[in-house]
Amino acid sequence: SEAVYRWQDFPFREIFNQGYFPAFNGSLAEAKEYSEELITALFDVFKGQMPQAVYCKHSDRPMNEKALLAWQARVLASVKNEQLPPFDRSTLDDELLQKLVHLSYYDSGPKLVKEHLNKKGIQFVILHHLSRTYLDGATFLTSSGRPVIAMTLRHDRLDNFWFTLMHELGHIYLHLRDSSKAFFDETIQDSQDACYPQEQEANEFARNALVTPAYWNKEIQPKLSYFSKTEIFYHADELEIAPAILAGLVRWETKNFQKYGDLIGHKQVREQFAEYQVRRE
16 A cells, blocks of 8 residues: 655655654664654654644745654654643733843853743744755644744854744744644745745744834934944843844844844854754764
C-alpha cells in the first residue's frame, strides 16, 4: 500500500541528526527503513488534528510544508511534559509586555524570557529551523489549548529576537483562539509586504509594544532622518530597552539597512541558549 509519509518528502537527514526521533537508536539508513512509523509517531502530538498553517513568506523560494509540520511536531513534543500553571488569557496585558520588553535592557535578557512566559502559562521553545522553512518564529496552541511561542534564531541578532518575540505575542493577543491555526513567520524587518492583515497587525503590535507610539511620535519620528548612535543609546537608556531594538526599528522605518550594523546585536542571542547547540550536521 502507498505510504502515508515518505522520508524523501522531508529534510530527513536533518530531522534525524537533530534528534527528532529520541526513542530510536538506529542509523540514518535504518531510520529511513522505518521512516513511516517514525514520522507517524512524531505527528502523534497533533492527536489527529493537523492545524492549518498560516504562513507569511517573503521569498519566492519553494517552501517545504512537510518540514514545517515536522518542526512544529518536534516543538510540541519538547514541551509535552513541562508542568506550567494554567494559561489565563486575561493575564495577557500591557504589564506583561512591558516586563518582557524591559528584559531586553539586560545582556542576558533573551535567556530570561522563557521563565517569564512560563509563569503565565505560555510555552517557550528554541528550536533550530529546518532547511526550506525560512522560519524565524511561530505560535500555535497545544492540543490542551496552551499557547506556544517557538523561535529558530535563524538570524542571530538581538533586534530580530525581540521583534519576533513581540510579533508572536501579537498573534496570541489578537488572532490565536483555537488550535485549528498555526502562525509561522519569516520576520525579516526589511520586508514591508506583510501578506495578510494578521501579519500587518502583528507587526504593528510588535512595534507598539517595543516603543509606545506616543514616545515614538514625540521623541524619535521627528529626528528619524538624522538619528545618531548617541541618540539611540540615550533613548534606549531612557526607555530601559536594548539599543538594538531602537536601531532595528529606525532601520526598518527609514528602510536603511546599512545603518547601525554594529548596534543590532549580531551573534548575541544563540550563545544564550544551550538547547540551540544540539547536534547538527
